[in-house]
Amino acid sequence: MSQGFVTTVVLLVLGFPxxxxxxxxxxxxxxxxxxxxxxxxVSIGAAFVxxxxxxxxxxxxxxxxxxxxxxxxxxxxxxxxxxxxxxxxLDQLSIIMLLVVxxxxxxxxxxxxxxxxxxxxxxxxxxxxxxxxxxxxxxxLAADLVFLIIGWALVAVSxxxxxxxxxERPSAVAAARKAFITQVIxxxxxxxxxxxxxxxxxxxxxxxxxxxxxxxxxxxxxSFQYGSSTVTWICLLLAIxxxxxxxxxxxxxxxxxxxxxxxxxxxxxxAATMVTAGVYLIARFHPLFDRAPIIQGxxxxxxxxxxxxxxxxxxxxxxxxxxxxxSTMSQIGLMIYAVGMGAYAAGMYxxxxxxxxxxxxxxxxxxxxxxxxxxxxxRVMGGLGKRLKITEKSFLIGSLALSGIPLFAxxxxxxxxxxxxxxxxxxxxxxxxxxxxxxxxxxxxLYAFRLWAIVFKGEPQTARxxxxxxxxxxxxxxxVILAALSAIAGFFLWWPVAFGSVRVQDFTQFLSPVFTxxxxxxxxxxxxxxxxxxxxxVGTAMSLIGVGGALRLWLxxxxxxxxxxxxxxxxITQLSMHKFYFDxxxxxxxxxxxxxxxxxxxxxxxxxxxxxxxxxxxxGVDDLGNTLQPFQSGLIRDYIAYMVFFALxxxxxxxxxxxx
Amino acid sequence: MSTGDFQFLLFLxxxxxxxxxxxxxxxxxxxxxxMSIELMLNSVNxxxxxxxxxxxxLAGQVFxxxxxxxxxxxxxxxxxxxxxxxxxxxTLDVDRLDEMKD
Numbered sequence: 001m002s003q004g005f006v007t008t009v010v011l012l013v014l015g016f017p018x019x020x021x022x023x024x025x026x027x028x029x030x031x032x033x034x035x036x037x038x039x040x041x042v043s044i045g046a047a048f049v050x051x052x053x054x055x056x057x058x059x060x061x062x063x064x065x066x067x068x069x070x071x072x073x074x075x076x077x078x079x080x081x082x083x084x085x086x087x088x089x090l091d092q093l094s095i096i097m098l099l100v101v102x103x104x105x106x107x108x109x110x111x112x113x114x115x116x117x118x119x120x121x122x123x124x125x126x127x128x129x130x131x132x133x134x135x136x137x138x139x140x141l142a143a144d145l146v147f148l149i150i151g152w153a154l155v156a157v158s159x160x161x162x163x164x165x166x167x168e169r170p171s172a173v174a175a176a177r178k179a180f181i182t183q184v185i186x187x188x189x190x191x192x193x194x195x196x197x198x199x200x201x202x203x204x205x206x207x208x209x210x211x212x213x214x215x216x217x218x219x220x221x222x223s224f225q226y227g228s229s230t231v232t233w234i235c236l237l238l239a240i241x242x243x244x245x246x247x248x249x250x251x252x253x254x255x256x257x258x259x260x261x262x263x264x265x266x267x268x269x270x271a272a273t274m275v276t277a278g279v280y281l282i283a284r285f286h287p288l289f290d291r292a293p294i295i296q297g298x299x300x301x302x303x304x305x306x307x308x309x310x311x312x313x314x315x316x317x318x319x320x321x322x323x324x325x326x327s328t329m330s331q332i333g334l335m336i337y338a339v340g341m342g343a344y345a346a347g348m349y350x351x352x353x354x355x356x357x358x359x360x361x362x363x364x365x366x367x368x369x370x371x372x373x374x375x376x377x378x379r380v381m382g383g384l385g386k387r388l389k390i391t392e393k394s395f396l397i398g399s400l401a402l403s404g405i406p407l408f409a410x411x412x413x414x415x416x417x418x419x420x421x422x423x424x425x426x427x428x429x430x431x432x433x434x435x436x437x438x439x440x441x442x443x444x445x446l447y448a449f450r451l452w453a454i455v456f457k458g459e460p461q462t463a464r465x466x467x468x469x470x471x472x473x474x475x476x477x478x479x480v481i482l483a484a485l486s487a488i489a490g491f492f493l494w495w496p497v498a499f500g501s502v503r504v505q506d507f508t509q510f511l512s513p514v515f516t517x518x519x520x521x522x523x524x525x526x527x528x529x530x531x532x533x534x535x536x537x538v539g540t541a542m543s544l545i546g547v548g549g550a551l552r553l554w555l556x557x558x559x560x561x562x563x564x565x566x567x568x569x570x571x572i573t574q575l576s577m578h579k580f581y582f583d584x585x586x587x588x589x590x591x592x593x594x595x596x597x598x599x600x601x602x603x604x605x606x607x608x609x610x611x612x613x614x615x616x617x618x619x620g621v622d623d624l625g626n627t628l629q630p631f632q633s634g635l636i637r638d639y640i641a642y643m644v645f646f647a648l649x650x651x652x653x654x655x656x657x658x659x660x
Numbered sequence: 661m662s663t664g665d666f667q668f669l670l671f672l673x674x675x676x677x678x679x680x681x682x683x684x685x686x687x688x689x690x691x692x693x694x695m696s697i698e699l700m701l702n703s704v705n706x707x708x709x710x711x712x713x714x715x716x717x718l719a720g721q722v723f724x725x726x727x728x729x730x731x732x733x734x735x736x737x738x739x740x741x742x743x744x745x746x747x748x749x750x751t752l753d754v755d756r757l758d759e760m761k762d
Binding site for chain 1: 681684685686754755757758759
């Protein structure tokens with residue numbers, strides 16, 4: 001690929017969504033709904049077409065020539081010591097992210113046309129959505145850490161806008177704020193990591209030109225020892241950034257609340273793209289992580305722990321979107337686990353398939369909510385399958401893919417991911433993580449089919465499901481396409497195909513130049529064929545147990561789910577229902593003390609000290625003015641008298657002090 | 661010129677200056693104020709000439725002439741202003757000319 005081609009691709013891919021966003025922001029309104037819908041969807045569709053062309057061109061190139069970094073703009077160069085340039089990298093990793101973001105994004109935008117049909121803020125919605133896509137593409141294309149951080153913050157701010165889209169709802173505003181504040185913790189960690197990189201990673205090779213260009217960082221980091229403390233600290237900070245973005249423990253509480261946003265937002269930002277940016281970050285910075293085994297272990301443990309916890313919570317939630325949100329958290333936990341184990345390609349593979357089936361589940365849930373007139377509580381649903389036939393079938397495919405039922409997309413990616421961990425990594429810990437991982441398979445099957453069974457099967461719990469109607473065609477087409485992708489994407493990405501001069505490799509092989517070109521740590525080696533098979537068989541068996549259990553508990557109701565729940569120790573069900581009390585914990589540990597400090601400041605510092613000081617200045621000036629005011633009489637005589645008086649005083653001082 | 665004469669001239673100059681200054685401060689008629697200013701100027705002339713004589717220098721007398729010229733010019737401008745003010749305000753009481761306050 002030539003530099004010129006890549007530059008064109010980058011400019012077009014970034015330009016379409018940005019221009020779409022600007023047009024909708026400047027000229028869009030509810031009255032011009034047609035224009036808004038066309039601009040909003042076509043801009044993303046065009047970006048997808050450009051990305052697809054770029055993929056085809058990339059595939060025609062030899063695999064060693066597929067990564068191209070171009071410099072689009074020199075932001076600033078400080079006297080030969082620091083340079084920051086907007087560099088973009090188009091390589092195997094970023095093209096996959098581009099395709100996922102624009103492809104799934106395009107389908108979700110089309111869906112939004114139907115979903116937002118009666119909303120007055122449709123122009124604002126599409127302006128935000130396009131801006132989000134722009135930010136996300138900016139983030140994945142950036143090859144300079146400074147611009148990566150800018151993209152990182154821009155996606156957070158678009159997420160903030162979209163969670164708080166219905167700003168007249170106090171709960172939406174609170175959720176938006178919570179998400180933003182949590183993400184800022186990650187932003188700060190990233191910025192500190194950038195500082196550490198500037199001061200430490202640039203010096204060893206003796207150059208004094210500091211640069212945050214990622215290829216340079218990866219080149220320089222090769223001179224660091226395995227397990228070096230500098231790299232460990234940098235990776236810890238990068239991991240915190242990734243955890244905040246990807247809703248991992250302990251920065252995970254914002255994701256369920258983020259479901260206050262419109263459902264397409266949840267599908268695009270909080271399932272398919274933005275929350276997976278943490279996985280992308282760790283994969284992108286693998287040369288650093290490969291040198292920090294402690295942090296790799298930490299990342300893997302946090303990922304699997306979050307995944308397990310979210311799986312348990314998802315079992316007891318009653319809000320349809322929250323169940324899917326916890327499922328998202330759980331699946332991203334698995335991806336984080338994979339990249340922590342050094343299985344970067346496996347993590348990215350699951351990222352792609354997850355984007356398909358999770359977007360599908362969210363859009364399906366959107367159809368259900370639409371049909372139920374904004375009702376999200378699954379306890380009042382039931383029997384919707386008779387009414388929403390297409391949605392129900394698509395949702396079923398999504399759930400099958402999510403649970404990892406053989407031959408659906410999720411099966412390929414998840415068993416690949418878990419199988420990677422079996423004999424890979426430091427001994428017993430890796431085995432333990434793997435065992436937890438397959439237990440998560442059971443949980444996944446349980447909560448996925450619990451949701452499906454309660455919402456679509458059984459008897460309607462209220463009169464409303466009986467009156468529900470299927471969504472309009474524009475909302476069904478994206479769902480059906482995503483369902484098809486969830487069903488076949490596994491094959492698509494698994495088997496190498498060749499036609500003409502275009503060689504399509506399997507996913508892992510396609511990505512492998514990115515992950516091995518610079519360096520690889522001792523963890524990053526391919527699993528043996530045997531361990532892969534064992535992992536697959538065990539994982540598949542566990543998934544089937546989960547699905548079977550869910551169907552017995554919630555579909556056939558023998559035994560009934562409630563009676564089973566009553567037999568489980570009470571503290572477990574309580575933990576699940578109260579989301580492990582994290583909201584309460586943070587409320588008590590952070591929110592309330594802060595609020596107390598704020599109140600104290602309001603009561604004491606503000607009126608007494610701040611106001612006192614400010615008002616004191618005002619009062620003092622006023623008094624001074626009142627004192628001096630009579631001296632301005634307007635009479636020349638008085639002024640001359642002052643003159644004479646001060647002239648005399650001056651003479652006396654001169655005579656008294658200077659002359660003597 | 662003896663030291664006593666010189667001291668007397670300085671004393672006289674100071675006295676005239678103070679009379680002039682007092683006149684400026686307490687009189688209300690601008691014409692009288694002008695006369696007082698002239699008195700102050702001339703007291704200064706006296707002191708200049710006295711110093712010139714005592715130090716045996718021409719500079720004092722040169723400055724005195726300078727002051728006389730400036731005083732003449734000043735009177736011309738000042739009297740013109742007084743007539744203008746009288747036409748505008750119909751009064752010559754300087755205590756009632758207090759628009760500068762506003």
